[in-house]
Amino acid sequence: MLYEINEKTIRLEREGRKIIKFNLGDPDLQTPMEVIEAAFEGMKKGKTKYASAAGEAKLREALAEIHGVDADNIVITPGSKWAVFAVMYLLLEKGDNMIIPSPHWTTYELTTKSLGADAKLIKTRLESNWEVNVEDLETLVDNKTKLIILNNPNNPTSKVMNEKVVDEIVDVANEEGIRILSDEVYADLSFVKTKSLLEYEGEHIVVNSFSKTFAMSGWRIGYVIADKALTDKIIKLNQITFTNVPVFIQEAALKALKLRDQIIKTMRENYRKRADLACKILSDTKLKFTKPEAPFYVFPKFDGLNSEVFTFNLLDKGVAVVPGTSFGDYPEYFRISLTAPYDEVELGLKMIAEAFK
Amino acid sequence: MLYEINEKTIRLEREGRKIIKFNLGDPDLQTPMEVIEAAFEGMKKGKTKYASAAGEAKLREALAEIHGVDADNIVITPGSKWAVFAVMYLLLEKGDNMIIPSPHWTTYELTTKSLGADAKLIKTRLESNWEVNVEDLETLVDNKTKLIILNNPNNPTSKVMNEKVVDEIVDVANEEGIRILSDEVYADLSFVKTKSLLEYEGEHIVVNSFSKTFAMSGWRIGYVIADKALTDKIIKLNQITFTNVPVFIQEAALKALKLRDQIIKTMRENYRKRADLACKILSDTKLKFTKPEAPFYVFPKFDGLNSEVFTFNLLDKGVAVVPGTSFGDYPEYFRISLTAPYDEVELGLKMIAEAFK
Numbered sequence: 001m002l003y004e005i006n007e008k009t010i011r012l013e014r015e016g017r018k019i020i021k022f023n024l025g026d027p028d029l030q031t032p033m034e035v036i037e038a039a040f041e042g043m044k045k046g047k048t049k050y051a052s053a054a055g056e057a058k059l060r061e062a063l064a065e066i067h068g069v070d071a072d073n074i075v076i077t078p079g080s081k082w083a084v085f086a087v088m089y090l091l092l093e094k095g096d097n098m099i100i101p102s103p104h105w106t107t108y109e110l111t112t113k114s115l116g117a118d119a120k121l122i123k124t125r126l127e128s129n130w131e132v133n134v135e136d137l138e139t140l141v142d143n144k145t146k147l148i149i150l151n152n153p154n155n156p157t158s159k160v161m162n163e164k165v166v167d168e169i170v171d172v173a174n175e176e177g178i179r180i181l182s183d184e185v186y187a188d189l190s191f192v193k194t195k196s197l198l199e200y201e202g203e204h205i206v207v208n209s210f211s212k213t214f215a216m217s218g219w220r221i222g223y224v225i226a227d228k229a230l231t232d233k234i235i236k237l238n239q240i241t242f243t244n245v246p247v248f249i250q251e252a253a254l255k256a257l258k259l260r261d262q263i264i265k266t267m268r269e270n271y272r273k274r275a276d277l278a279c280k281i282l283s284d285t286k287l288k289f290t291k292p293e294a295p296f297y298v299f300p301k302f303d304g305l306n307s308e309v310f311t312f313n314l315l316d317k318g319v320a321v322v323p324g325t326s327f328g329d330y331p332e333y334f335r336i337s338l339t340a341p342y343d344e345v346e347l348g349l350k351m352i353a354e355a356f357k
Numbered sequence: 358m359l360y361e362i363n364e365k366t367i368r369l370e371r372e373g374r375k376i377i378k379f380n381l382g383d384p385d386l387q388t389p390m391e392v393i394e395a396a397f398e399g400m401k402k403g404k405t406k407y408a409s410a411a412g413e414a415k416l417r418e419a420l421a422e423i424h425g426v427d428a429d430n431i432v433i434t435p436g437s438k439w440a441v442f443a444v445m446y447l448l449l450e451k452g453d454n455m456i457i458p459s460p461h462w463t464t465y466e467l468t469t470k471s472l473g474a475d476a477k478l479i480k481t482r483l484e485s486n487w488e489v490n491v492e493d494l495e496t497l498v499d500n501k502t503k504l505i506i507l508n509n510p511n512n513p514t515s516k517v518m519n520e521k522v523v524d525e526i527v528d529v530a531n532e533e534g535i536r537i538l539s540d541e542v543y544a545d546l547s548f549v550k551t552k553s554l555l556e557y558e559g560e561h562i563v564v565n566s567f568s569k570t571f572a573m574s575g576w577r578i579g580y581v582i583a584d585k586a587l588t589d590k591i592i593k594l595n596q597i598t599f600t601n602v603p604v605f606i607q608e609a610a611l612k613a614l615k616l617r618d619q620i621i622k623t624m625r626e627n628y629r630k631r632a633d634l635a636c637k638i639l640s641d642t643k644l645k646f647t648k649p650e651a652p653f654y655v656f657p658k659f660d661g662l663n664s665e666v667f668t669f670n671l672l673d674k675g676v677a678v679v680p681g682t683s684f685g686d687y688p689e690y691f692r693i694s695l696t697a698p699y700d701e702v703e704l705g706l707k708m709i710a711e712a713f714k
Contacts, residue, residue: 241442
């Protein structure tokens, strides 16, 4: 459905319609100019050749320092999506399964299917503040469970997991010998403190990305943090698939890291203002939702809504959102992505609010 | 062995040694400045967002026109390596097999293994002008054979396949319902006429790349040409793995296509001169080899040679080549990659010739 909405949006825009795009998890902000300049410098210096499938040493070292690990634990990937795919490709055999708290990013589920593995979903609820019920999780574990995926902060709810719940899930995983794949791409910009899976014992895996933090989605650069045995396997997989992320893109990413504190501060404030505005406008409606604790999503519910029908009607009025069915069994929900300029956010939210007065 | 040689080369260079690098299939020539400028323009225009997993329409259309197919038949990939992986991932089940004429690029074999499939090698011989014996191929086919890979022109021999042999292989494939995956990344720069698999009937697949033709190896951009049913599957796989090749890189590639005739002419002449020089210098030795018909390799043989020992000794003298064992059962061969400036090519070849006077 996500792709259908996107295609219809593109079609309407081609027809000359102005669409407020709340449908993509793609920052509207521009990549900082210093980062672009660093890529250009890299190209001119001939950083346009084959390179290490692990990533450039300098970039791995800089990331290792940020995350308190060794450079050997880091592999640079074309987006965190590749990192997720690589981990699943290497750890899931046909017939294995992976546990995914839902609502969830569809890619996790599509990838398990592509690999002939099963996705076991745990439904979480708005009414329970989107907490994972750890007993539910335990009952899903069997001897074919190889991975638990956590997306913290979560897409589409923008909820940060309760630390105690994470502690309990890690305990279950460590007892059962299951690895956790923790997708933390929204963590750097979170409005509240988040605890990384790196802070726990166990052979768990963290993926992260430059896409959201630095408005670099289309540069396709992310990374995985794991034990050396696994990073070695990922490097070998990189060697037979895409070879390396272009070195000039890695140089741009290194520049982004040098400006990290400043960029994060600016981006976070920007998204926080949009989230505050969303809360303000939507509070005045019959929609139920939890306050976003991270960029960029709000995932409101309206009892009895057919969100697919609603979504297509809203798109005809000029606002693109994504129905909840794109993130699991959530037909009464829809996802608003606050990745548009402030005035468009305001206008779009008011149009949505109008429908639920 | 290829990777070990590369690592030792890098180590020696770090120690301050000057190494003539005949070990990589990576053009020493720089990416044309117009292409770099096009990427920079793209970045500045905000072409740094998520985009179509199929590739940009303009680039697909330009490639479709060059190859005489529809844009729907083209998918843009991060290098032809990804195109090869994607095709094999989608068409090979565990226990299936793929036939590979040898000597061959190791990635083909590593990828079959990674997918739990078998690589069935057909040995070709210098003494038979590296021709594939089609009867040998027929005897290897069984009901688990899903693909035949052809690399034409070939790495490491730089031999262009005899058209009649290709005709016969296509006949066998079409009779048996097997697809051919034709890796044609050296075809654009070939010194002699090559016949693309696109000129044949049957649901065959061609992969190509900007890496060699435009000295864009480290940009990671290539493409696959196939029937729409298969390209649709590759697009879906792209969606769950890397999303898209950065749009600014696709704009650079489009610029390269606009300058295509001029760039190809310059590049081809450059490599032809190096190949001629190699033939001249090596003819005066006890090495046996076939004349390169395409960039950039020479694959000479010396009867009784232990090429792994030879390679490490030669590297200590300052010239990096790759032993024949990296391309199959060719212990008496080594691969020289003529991807170094002309004067280095001359010096390095003379050092090699010295050993086989």
